[in-house]
Amino acid sequence: MVEGIAAAPMRPGDARWLYALAEWFAMIGGAIFVAIAALSAVSIASRALFSAPLSGDYELVQAGTAIFVALCLPLCQLRYANIIIDFFTTRTSERTQRMLDALGALLLGLVMALCAWRLAVGTISMRESNETSAILGWPIWYTYAAMVPGIALTAIAGFYVALLRWREAVRAGPA
Numbered sequence: 001m002v003e004g005i006a007a008a009p010m011r012p013g014d015a016r017w018l019y020a021l022a023e024w025f026a027m028i029g030g031a032i033f034v035a036i037a038a039l040s041a042v043s044i045a046s047r048a049l050f051s052a053p054l055s056g057d058y059e060l061v062q063a064g065t066a067i068f069v070a071l072c073l074p075l076c077q078l079r080y081a082n083i084i085i086d087f088f089t090t091r092t093s094e095r096t097q098r099m100l101d102a103l104g105a106l107l108l109g110l111v112m113a114l115c116a117w118r119l120a121v122g123t124i125s126m127r128e129s130n131e132t133s134a135i136l137g138w139p140i141w142y143t144y145a146a147m148v149p150g151i152a153l154t155a156i157a158g159f160y161v162a163l164l165r166w167r168e169a170v171r172a173g174p175a
Contacts (some may be wrong), residue, residue, distance in 0.1 A: 015160055019162055022074035022157060025150055029071030036064040056136035063133075063143040070150030077108065077157040098169035102162045109158025116152040 043057040076082055084104070089097050126141035133140060 018074075018153075018157065018160060019078060022078050022153060025071040025153060026075040029068045029150070031066050032068045032071070036068065039064075056133070056138070057083050059133045059135045059138060063138070066143055067150070069108060070147040070154075073112075073150055074153040077105070077161055080161070082108075087093045093172070095169045095172035095174065098165045098172055102165035102173050105158050105162035105165055107158075109155045109162060112151055112155035112158055116148055116155055119148045119151055121137055123148060 039054070039057060039060055044056040047053040052071040084101075089100055092100075112150070123141050126144055127139070131140045132138060
């Protein structure tokens with residue numbers, strides 16, 4: 001088992017709603033992933049058997065993948081399942097490691113908050129300009145709007161994990 005996942009607080013009492021919402025988002029993201037896989041399989045089979053791919057399959061896979069990733073990020077952050085490079089910190093104290101983890105989570109929270117804000121602004125802009133995809137004519141703002149909740153929840157998860165790691169660092173005592 002990966003160290004970060006094993007050390008994750010799976011159900012802290014003060015954030016059950018956050019974990020529950022992140023799990024729901026991940027399940028919805030997983031359903032979207034399954035739909036993308038099925039769509040791709042049907043399109044490949046149609047292309048191979050009938051020389052007729054599904055029209056707009058690339059657009060749907062592109063939009064679905066963006067939404068899938070955005071919806072799965074919060075749970076990944078809460079379970080400490082992000083890739084970390086601890087080459088330089090393996091020999092530091094537990095307190096130092098937790099403080100650096102807290103800093104990383106805080107930075108992730110800040111970046112995701114910025115991304116959520118810009119995605120929301122982009123959604124409004126895309127809706128006002130009536131921009132659509134090239135083949136299906138699908139309004140692009142739909143994809144942007146579907147990504148905002150996942151990215152915003154990732155920001156909240158980042159801030160929460162930063163707080164948890166900071167508390168762990170304080171409990172770990174002096175470096």
